[in-house]
Amino acid sequence: MNILFIHQNFPGQFKHLAPALARAGHRCVALTLRVKEATKWQGVTVLPYKISRNTTPRLHPWLVDLDTKVVRGEACFRAARALREKGFTPDIIVAHPGWGESMFLRDVWPKARIGLYYELYHRSTWPHMHFDPEFDRHPDKEAEALRIRMKNLNNLIHLPVGDMGLSPTEFQANTFPQAFRDRISVIHDGIDTDLVVPDADVRFEIEGIPALTRADExxxxxxxxxxxxxxxxxxxxxxxxxxxxxxxxxxxxxxxxxxxxxxxxxxxxxxxxxxxxxxxxxxxxxxxxxxxxxxxxxxxxxxxxxxxxxxxxxxxxxxxxxxxxxxxxxxxxxxxxxxxxxxxxxxxxxxxxxxxxxxxxxxxxxxxxxxxxxxxxxxxxxxxxxxxxxxxxDLRTVCLPRQMDWIDRLAACSPGRVGD
The missing domain is CATH 3.40.50.2000 (Glycogen Phosphorylase B;)
Structure with a gap:
């Protein structure tokens, strides 16, 4: 399959999934702001795109967040369209929508299956807001709640874009309304527990003091x-x-x-x-x-x-x-x-x-x-x-196998099933 990854800081949350799919024989391409020139990373072709437009001055403050995301969405749309014109057609797109990049991908490739990484839906109720009174100093708390709700415009624009979703924890998945939650699978990015292990003989160096060991507090x-x-x-x-x-x-x-x-x-x-x-x-x-x-x-x-x-x-x-x-x-x-x-x-x-x-x-x-x-x-x-x-x-025995199964299910679903 042709698989396209979209992440402004690629690989981000896809640092294990993208190489695993490349190793499995899929053609994997990523669009990102992170690199300046095309490169290859663990079997993934990583392509840059640029933001050529500034955000809009003197905009209503409740719309500033959406404006930044539309700017990025447009930039990614133009890069995706250029990729399409060079002959690349993804079977699957896996994207992090948090910065707006994936906003218009359905318009470029209407037949692609699109999976989105749903990180958080902004809630305007306690404890998501007003949790810490020390920093809850907004002079108009009712209006601030409206601004927070407006931050979800990006999430809502993505509702008809994504065919399936992914969240790393139940808490994060459960912040989303039911229309999103019904398509979200909770699968963590994975921890390499073979690499991150206890070490009784570890030494941690800090300049000016003796090396710290497990015998120290x-x-x-x-x-x-x-x-x-x-x-x-x-x-x-x-x-x-x-x-x-x-x-x-x-x-x-x-x-x-x-x-x-x-x-x-x-x-x-x-x-x-x-x-x-x-x-x-x-x-x-x-x-x-x-x-x-x-x-x-x-x-x-x-x-x-x-x-x-x-x-x-x-x-x-x-x-x-x-x-x-x-x-x-x-x-x-x-x-x-x-x-x-x-x-x-x-x-x-x-x-x-x-x-x-x-x-x-x-x-x-x-x-x-x-x-x-x-x-x-x-x-x-x-x-x-x-x-x-x-x-x-665990990355290898739990999370990555579940992520790969999620990709298989995404590949088998009908594209664009949610609205037009």
Missing amino acids: VVTFVNRNLEPYRGYHVFMRSLPRLLAERPNARVLIVGGDEVSYGARAPKGQTWKQIFIDEVRGQIPDEDWARVHFLGRIPYDRFLRLLQVSSVHVYLTYPFVLSWSLFEAMSAGAAIVASDTAPLQEAIEPGRTGVLVDFFDREALVDEVCALLDDPDRRAALGAAARAFVREHY
């Missing part, structure tokens, strides 16, 4: 970017007490200074520095020297960080669940996580990890300290967490 916290959506503010506010009670602990924090989700920090500032400044005066210099901001790190170093972790803290609003949680579990880390809906799929309290109220930093410190004092319990939680990931999220 190491508390880890990982975000793509350090921001409130992922509980960075709660974790930072827990540090004064945590460092005081654990004089030998090292705290390793991974994440960038930008914003992946939610509101940006006040102009000229970063969330990272805002909360450093808030807590720094409460922490003596000798304790602060045990806090290490590592920024973004290469994947092999990231794995060693998870392997050396005594306790891994993962916090999130009710939102998309991070791969890093499952990777930490696969590495056998003892998890302390927020008791928010996405986590309730992954963490069975007392067996595969510990859940605490997102806002209760005292409970967070209590649980981290209790685990640091109990190596046998840490080991039991870590082993159960790894077993859980291997049973439900």
Whole structure:
């Protein structure tokens, strides 16, 4: 079959599926903004396209999100049409619609079967909105709810585009209205549990201190970017007490200074520095020297960080669940996580990890300290967490076979079955 992948940051969530289909003998092509020139990646022909139009100035603010997506959708439409004119006709299109690129693909190839990666439907009710009162400062909350609902215009435009859908977790799939949910299969992207393994002999190097090992007390916290959506503010506010009670602990924090989700920090500032400044005066210099901001790190170093972790803290609003949680579990880390809906799929309290109220930093410190004092319990939680990931999220034995079956079902369905 001819299979076309659409993802602005290809391979993204398709990093395992696309090469597997290429290995199976299918002709796989990807359109993406990520590359500047045509290239080959693991059997996939990766083609660039460009955005040639700016967003519209002085637009109604509720339409800005849709405008950016239409701009990308048009650019991808023109690239797809050029591909069609060169003779390429996909039997299947697999696309992430989140940035709008796949909006007009049905117009280019009406007979293609189209599968969409449904990441999130924006809900304007609690807890999807108004979850964190500290940052819920909109002067007109009713109007803000309308703006959030308008963000779903992109999802709704895609309703007649997709024949089948894919979501990585039940929480994410269940944010969608029933018309979407009926066609969504819940299949995670997959964790390579043969690669992400515990390592009793791991050493983690940090300049200026002796290499950390499993004999050390190491508390880890990982975000793509350090921001409130992922509980960075709660974790930072827990540090004064945590460092005081654990004089030998090292705290390793991974994440960038930008914003992946939610509101940006006040102009000229970063969330990272805002909360450093808030807590720094409460922490003596000798304790602060045990806090290490590592920024973004290469994947092999990231794995060693998870392997050396005594306790891994993962916090999130009710939102998309991070791969890093499952990777930490696969590495056998003892998890302390927020008791928010996405986590309730992954963490069975007392067996595969510990859940605490997102806002209760005292409970967070209590649980981290209790685990640091109990190596046998840490080991039991870590082993159960790894077993859980291997049973439900393993790439080779669970997720990739289910993804390949999803592709087979997509190939067998009737194209364009939802509306015109």
